[in-house]
Amino acid sequence: MGMKTLDEKKILNRLFEYVGNMHIHSTSSDGTKSIEDIARIAQKTGLDFICFNDHNTLKGLHDGKEGWYEDVLVLIGIEVNKRCNHYLAYDVYDIIPDSDSNPQQVIDEVNRQGGFGFIAHPFERGSPFIDGGHGFTWNDWTVDGYVGISIWNYSSDWKGKAQSILTALYYYYNPGDAIRYPNYKTLERWDTESQKRKIVAIGDSDAHDYTFKRGALSWIIFPYRFLFRAINTHILLTRPLTRNFKDDKLRVYSALKKGNCFVSNDMIGDSRGFRFFVRWEDKEAIMGEEVEFRKGMILIAESPKKAIIRLIRNGKQIKSIMDRVLRYEVDEKGVYRVELLRPVFFKKKAAWIFSNPIYVR
Numbered sequence: 611m612g613m614k615t616l617d618e619k620k621i622l623n624r625l626f627e628y629v630g631n632m633h634i635h636s637t638s639s640d641g642t643k644s645i646e647d648i649a650r651i652a653q654k655t656g657l658d659f660i661c662f663n664d665h666n667t668l669k670g671l672h673d674g675k676e677g678w679y680e681d682v683l684v685l686i687g688i689e690v691n692k693r694c695n696h697y698l699a700y701d702v703y704d705i706i707p708d709s710d711s712n713p714q715q716v717i718d719e720v721n722r723q724g725g726f727g728f729i730a731h732p733f734e735r736g737s738p739f740i741d742g743g744h745g746f747t748w749n750d751w752t753v754d755g756y757v758g759i760s761i762w763n764y765s766s767d768w769k770g771k772a773q774s775i776l777t778a779l780y781y782y783y784n785p786g787d788a789i790r791y792p793n794y795k796t797l798e799r800w801d802t803e804s805q806k807r808k809i810v811a812i813g814d815s816d817a818h819d820y821t822f823k824r825g826a827l828s829w830i831i832f833p834y835r836f837l838f839r840a841i842n843t844h845i846l847l848t849r850p851l852t853r854n855f856k857d858d859k860l861r862v863y864s865a866l867k868k869g870n871c872f873v874s875n876d877m878i879g880d881s882r883g884f885r886f887f888v889r890w891e892d893k894e895a896i897m898g899e900e901v902e903f904r905k906g907m908i909l910i911a912e913s914p915k916k917a918i919i920r921l922i923r924n925g926k927q928i929k930s931i932m933d934r935v936l937r938y939e940v941d942e943k944g945v946y947r948v949e950l951l952r953p954v955f956f957k958k959k960a961a962w963i964f965s966n967p968i969y970v971r
Contacts, residue, residue: 625846625896627882628658628862631838633689633698633730633760633814639664642819645686648834649679655838658851659683659862663698663730666690668705677855685859689730690716694749696730698760698814701863714753726757726867728812731766733795740769740820751799757867758810759800761964762792762875764841765816765832782831786877789841790960801925804945804967810866810898811966813841813873844881845871846896869898869966878954878962883914886948886965888940897947900969907940909968911948917962918951943970 635641636648643651645662652660660682662670670676671686678684687700695713699706702725709715720727732748768788772778781788803809815837819830845865851858865871874881887896890907901907911919912935919936921929923944929936936948950963 625848625885626850627844627846628851629656629842629844629876629882630659630661630862631657631815631817631842632661632812633663633763634660634817634834635664635689636662636670638662638667638669639689640818642830643834645670645675645684646679648817649682649684651834652682652838653680655835657682657838657842659685659845660838661700662686663689666692666705666708668703671703676859678853678858683851683855683858683862685862687725687727690720694747696746696748697727697756698730699725699727700866701725713748713750714755717753717755721755726863728810729756729759730814731760731763731816732799733793734763734766734769740772751803758812758869759796759803760814761796761800761811762789762813762841762873763816764789764814764837765818767793768832785832785836785840786954786960787958789875789877790958792961792964798925801922801945804969805924808869808898808900808967808969810869810871811873811964812843812866812871813875813964814843815841840875840877842874842876843871844874844884870896871966872897873964875960875962878952878960879915881914881963883912884950884963884965885912886910886968888946888968888970895968897966897968900971903940903943903970907970909936909938909940909946911936911950911965913950913963915952918959920949920951922947922949940970945969 636645676686690697690706691708691710693710697716699720702723706719729748734745734747771781771788817834817837819834887894888909890904895901916934918932920927923946945967947967948965951959952962954960
């Protein structure tokens, strides 16, 4: 990353934020609504972009369904593999063959097409009420070439909590309590891999609008409109989207690939306005960027509301405060990120925001 000039610093202070929901399924695979209907729901819930990952198909892309739907940008990727090693691929144009036993082959084919991708729900725990109790885990960590990891998947996390009729009913009627914190193993893996190279974190919904049936009873488990207000990914751009579809698609994907984004649980508070950056001399860098260590560097996390702000370096917490702003003078190289928590759900602490790291090399 090149060093920022003072003029560029002014641009960084005027970042344009867009909120998206990723990993959505439509009637092109096992979802229950069309891409057009889902886009209308996204419009009503205030999202700026949505990303589809129907299983093993690019039908929506080939049918020309990408584009602007009123104020919502629709982008279409694909979810590859069946029994394990699910991969969320974007910016590809041809079907990627499944290879459950060799996920590196999938990653390589996505990259060959000029696309990029994220490991989905890597440590998922199955529920006896869904998919016969099967958890779609990621089993091969020798792979390389992937851009990032989904660190927080609403549907996957809820499924892992629904292990009995009682727990399923409890978490159905108390959905916020099901996602008070992402899977610890996923965060540990993200922190470990991030010390080797840049690994981008996203959050997603895995939205299907499932209809759950038991005898004569049936009900929808977590409609699209609900999930669109839960785990979202916020991207940061230096200039606004323009309704030029090709240019906007390029810049949304660029922000995701670079990690100029953060993950939020918007159920417990509007997270728009969160920022995490490093400042030194007359320069700044935002989350997802790599900088050379310099004396006098200050890490700054700004929260839209008062929260517990935890500063993490190389996977270990080094500072925690209850405030709207955290400042920390960088004293050594490392991979720095922040996570924010808020007291909710009968005064329990719930995770709210996870930044992507700033890599101080």
